[in-house]
Amino acid sequence: MGDPALSRRGFLAASAATGLGMTALSGCGGDSDGGSSDGTTTIEWWNISTTEPAHTVWAQLAKKFEAQNPKVKVKIVQMENDAYKSKMTALIASGKLPDIFHTWGGGVLKQQVDAGLVEDLTDKTKPWADDLLKVSKEAYLIDDKVYGIPFDIGMIGFWYNKALFKQAGITEPPTTWAAFLEAVSKLKAKNITPIALAGKEKWPGMYYWAYLAMRTAGASALQKAYDDKDFTGPEFVQAGAHLKDLVALQPFQKGFLNAAYSTPTGQAASVGNGKAAMELMGQWAPQVEADAGKGLGKDLGFFPFPAVDGGKGAITEVFGGGGAHALRRGAPQAAVDFLKFFASEATDLELVKKTGTLPVVPGAESAISDPNLKAVQAQLNAATGFQLYLDQAYAPAVGQEVNDSVAALIAGSKSPEQVAQSITKVTKEEQ
Incomplete structure (x- = not known):
């Protein structure tokens, strides 16, 4: 890589x-x-x-x-x-x-x-x-x-273990959020950890909310919300709700809230060692998986973040x-x-x-x-x-608040509405 x-x-x-x-x-x-x-x-x-x-x-x-x-x-x-x-x-x-x-x-x-x-x-x-x-x-x-x-x-996308997908009876990568949640359930049914996440570092979790916001509201909406100083629109709350639905399935590896990204027991290693089926990460993922773990070789595949049914965003919009x-x-x-x-x-x-x-x-x-x-x-x-990336596109304090608020949602301490309100509050303070 x-x-x-x-x-x-x-x-x-x-x-x-x-x-x-x-x-x-x-x-x-x-x-x-x-x-x-x-x-x-x-x-x-x-x-x-x-x-x-x-x-x-x-x-x-x-x-x-x-x-x-x-x-x-x-x-x-x-x-x-x-x-x-x-x-x-x-x-x-x-x-x-x-x-x-x-x-x-x-x-x-x-x-x-x-x-x-x-x-x-x-x-x-x-x-x-x-x-x-x-x-x-x-x-x-x-x-x-x-x-x-x-x-x-x-770009950020899903890196996945083809062998584990096959073991769970998943014949092709999901293209919709509903199909993605179904894939997560199939993996869990086979006692396979669906997703590895570095909860300790926060920014990997932000990717989920950012992409879901793009899929529900459309790619241009994220910049418009920042310019308008308002992330409380229904699509942004819905993005948080979709993420909450995923979290409710308990898809992440044991101890994910304290896991780092690239340590020997972190997110990348979990995928690279075959202990988790997926991670949402950038094009550098294969190398880090191999550096932190063993790497998957030909079993590694890639697919774009799925579309959200009824959303304004397209699967061809990239984060x-x-x-x-x-x-x-x-x-x-x-x-x-x-x-x-x-x-x-x-x-x-x-x-x-x-x-x-x-x-x-x-x-x-x-x-x-x-x-x-x-x-x-x-x-x-x-x-x-x-x-x-939102922590580059936005003022530093706003980007940090996105990371912090989404991490809180994943940990169960903030609601989708509170995430939207917190980001809006900091955006108004910074502009």
């Missing part, structure tokens, strides 16, 4: 699984010094690729770019996810950002744009950026202007995210050139082959060999709507 660190969720998984620390260059704040006396331009590139193989591959790509551009030097600063976020927060307050920096888009990027710190790339990246996978670019569009160039894209690079305002032309290099078919082919990322350049799709990743890519290509 490659390096899950290149995906926002995969990095959280990998950092827990492999004990990542500040393994790369120490970060120095602010922008680069630009040109030097010998005519060389130095550009500073901040990223979160601290795990192998991406750590090495990205360093090699920087050297390749330097070889093609002899008057440019790339200074790489690499940090673990949470440390990167903390450092960037400090830099935003100082008003100085690196020339090139990792972004997940959404509300955080908008804050940086509103502060006047990010370069508008709309004209600078035409026409080559127009050819990138459409769904991969949506998180970095603000007021129809381009502020980030993606290098990775992914997920990826990674992109943005530039500080006033970054040198060499930084734009680097973005073009990184978004080229040649670079994307290397990333797909060597690090397991999903391609954003259509021509690089030929490099995908894993059938499950092909299935994910097909879903992304056919996507009719896209919603970024």
